[in-house]
Amino acid sequence: MINIHNLHKKFGKNIVLSGVNLDIKEGGIFAILGPNGSGKTTLIKSILGMVIPNKGTINLLGKSIKNNSDYRNKIDYLPQIANFPSNLKVKELITMIKDLRGNKTTHDNDLINQFKLEPFLDKKLGNLSGGTKQKVNLVLTFMFDSPIIILDEPTSGLDPISLLRLKDLIQSEKSKGKTILITSHIMSFVEEISDEIVFLLEGQIYFKGTINELKEKTNQTDFEHAIASILTENHA
Amino acid sequence: MLKILKYSFYDLMRSRWSYVYFAFYLLLGIVLLFLNNDLSKAVITLMNIIIVLVPLIGTIFGVMYYYNSKEFTELLLAQPLNRSSIFLGQYLGVAFSLSMSLILGLGLPFIFYGLFKSNAIWDFSLLIITGTFLTFIFTALAFNIALSNENKIKGFGYAILLWLLLAIIYDGIFLMSLILFEDYPLDKLSLIGTMLNPIDLSRTLILLKLDISALLGYTGAVFKQFFGTNFGLIVSFIMLTLWVIFPVFRIVYKSKRKDF
Numbered sequence: 001m002i003n004i005h006n007l008h009k010k011f012g013k014n015i016v017l018s019g020v021n022l023d024i025k026e027g028g029i030f031a032i033l034g035p036n037g038s039g040k041t042t043l044i045k046s047i048l049g050m051v052i053p054n055k056g057t058i059n060l061l062g063k064s065i066k067n068n069s070d071y072r073n074k075i076d077y078l079p080q081i082a083n084f085p086s087n088l089k090v091k092e093l094i095t096m097i098k099d100l101r102g103n104k105t106t107h108d109n110d111l112i113n114q115f116k117l118e119p120f121l122d123k124k125l126g127n128l129s130g131g132t133k134q135k136v137n138l139v140l141t142f143m144f145d146s147p148i149i150i151l152d153e154p155t156s157g158l159d160p161i162s163l164l165r166l167k168d169l170i171q172s173e174k175s176k177g178k179t180i181l182i183t184s185h186i187m188s189f190v191e192e193i194s195d196e197i198v199f200l201l202e203g204q205i206y207f208k209g210t211i212n213e214l215k216e217k218t219n220q221t222d223f224e225h226a227i228a229s230i231l232t233e234n235h236a
Numbered sequence: 237m238l239k240i241l242k243y244s245f246y247d248l249m250r251s252r253w254s255y256v257y258f259a260f261y262l263l264l265g266i267v268l269l270f271l272n273n274d275l276s277k278a279v280i281t282l283m284n285i286i287i288v289l290v291p292l293i294g295t296i297f298g299v300m301y302y303y304n305s306k307e308f309t310e311l312l313l314a315q316p317l318n319r320s321s322i323f324l325g326q327y328l329g330v331a332f333s334l335s336m337s338l339i340l341g342l343g344l345p346f347i348f349y350g351l352f353k354s355n356a357i358w359d360f361s362l363l364i365i366t367g368t369f370l371t372f373i374f375t376a377l378a379f380n381i382a383l384s385n386e387n388k389i390k391g392f393g394y395a396i397l398l399w400l401l402l403a404i405i406y407d408g409i410f411l412m413s414l415i416l417f418e419d420y421p422l423d424k425l426s427l428i429g430t431m432l433n434p435i436d437l438s439r440t441l442i443l444l445k446l447d448i449s450a451l452l453g454y455t456g457a458v459f460k461q462f463f464g465t466n467f468g469l470i471v472s473f474i475m476l477t478l479w480v481i482f483p484v485f486r487i488v489y490k491s492k493r494k495d496f
Contacts, residue, residue: 011495045495045496048313048314049313050310050313050314050495050496051495051496052493052494052495069316069317069318069319070316071316072314072315072316072317073316075314077314079310079311079314083306083307083310083311084307084308084311085247085305085307085308085311086307087247087250087251088247096243097311097315099239100239100240100312100315100317101315101316
């Protein structure tokens with residue numbers, strides 16, 4: 001579904017990705033993990049075409065994404081920090097995004113119900129709290145029915161109830177056969193939800209496989225310790 | 237692109253600044269008409285103001301809009317839209333809304349004063365057209381500066397420097413070079429010098445049309461002698477169009493290569 005070949009990216013002198021090769025099959029939840037600054041967001045943004053790689057190719061559904069924008073119709077993306085134009089109302093933002101993506105069938109009303117956003121629909125985005133913004137962000141991401149979903153730190157700022165709803169939502173999307181990419185720093189969340197993990201370290205893929213495989217490889221019984229052991233081994 | 241243009245335009249129409257800008261021109265038009273009591277004279281005074289002020293507002297507003305709508309841009313980039321349509325849409329949104337404030341703000345008082353019955357209508361139209369050109373040129377230049385500079389303060393600094401250079405310093409250097417090299421034939425040099433600065437070009441263009449030799453200055457005189465009034469008008473319009481096209485091309489070029 002997503003094929004990344006020999007991807008290189010540097011910002012000035014700072015090398016972020018150096019030769020990433022990654023194949024992601026259709027269906028399932030893939031967690032992209034790694035320490036701060038390991039290139040998770042850069043990798044995701046390269047897939048989205050927001051960051052232009054120095055070298056390497058990315059194919060999505062068999063087609064190269066270079067100089068192409070239509071493929072983004074197949075992706076729903078949740079950005080890391082919910083930065084929205086502050087003088088727009090929530091309702092207007094939702095209508096605008098729907099308009100920009102063409103009038104496809106959407107389930108924004110269900111999602112607004114689920115996250116209890118009705119009282120905020122007429123409020124301006126600049127006046128919302130961080131958690132509420134994140135909920136709006138989730139509505140914008142999940143309201144379309146695209147085969148690929150990319151979530152960059154989806155849990156940030158969410159209260160426990162919304163977190164539960166988010167997990168349900170992710171599971172129900174997975175059951176529809178979608179491919180979901182997630183980055184997160186909350187290991188319990190990753191362990192609970194993901195089918196496979198991709199571990200980035202110093203701009204390269206250090207490990208790709210299931211959580212059990214990672215535990216075997218590192219001789220740890222616990223997922224969090226397994227991750228920690230990778231980091232200490234490589235930085236000690 | 238039209239959708240982005242629509243949303244940018246709509247966004248700006250709701251912002252306070254468009255109204256401030258509109259109100260300023262409205263007031264300026266009214267005051268000038270009352271002070272001058274004559275349409276043609278008001279047009280000349282207006283020219284001197286427009287030629288300096290429109291570029292300043294175009295640059296500042298363009299840079300400000302780009303940096304302020306960074307979030308909006310990032311949201312759009314993740315949508316199935318191509319980059320040139322995002323940035324061209326935003327650019328045109330700013331340029332159109334600024335031009336509209338200018339046209340309506342100056343147009344209304346002049347129309348009420350009886351513009352349609354006077355023979356100053358062509359001079360006035362030319363003034364408005366030049367003002368619109370300058371808006372498009374300087375907004376495009378501002379977008380170029382903002383696209384190339386991540387740092388807001390730097391971006392604003394360069395924008396103001398650009399305006400200062402083209403509106404004030406350029407003339408000074410130009411004049412100095414004419415004095416320094418007065419022993420040499422300078423017709424060609426001054427012609428080229430005028431073409432390379434959209435503000436000078438606009439001034440010459442309007443003065444050619446108004447046919448006020450006293451205000452034309454050396455470059456204007458050379459311009460008139462070289463091209464004649466009508467051909468001179470055409471040449472200046474072509475140059476102004478090029479001044480819009482090149483920066484717009486660079487917006488498209490830059491935006492395709494930028495990381496967000």
